[in-house]
Amino acid sequence: MNERKSAERATILVVDDTPENLALISSLLKDTYKVKVANNGAKALDIAASDSPPNLILLDIMMPGLDGYEVCRRL
Numbered sequence: 001m002n003e004r005k006s007a008e009r010a011t012i013l014v015v016d017d018t019p020e021n022l023a024l025i026s027s028l029l030k031d032t033y034k035v036k037v038a039n040n041g042a043k044a045l046d047i048a049a050s051d052s053p054p055n056l057i058l059l060d061i062m063m064p065g066l067d068g069y070e071v072c073r074r075l
Contacts, residue, residue, distance in 0.1 A: 009034045013054035015044040015071065017063040025058065041066025045074055
């Protein structure tokens, strides 16, 4: 499955305010999935509402500004 083209892979949006977490999770998933990242809730909502929304969102709950609960509620 790793040989499938990027356009055919499912997209995962990783949302976390800690850069190290974004880097780690992205590196673990990038060979199998198309990975998008957001470092805050507002950016996550923008990506989710885009013309190419993710298939799955991995969402941190404890973030400044819009926390994960509020992002989830708005989704």
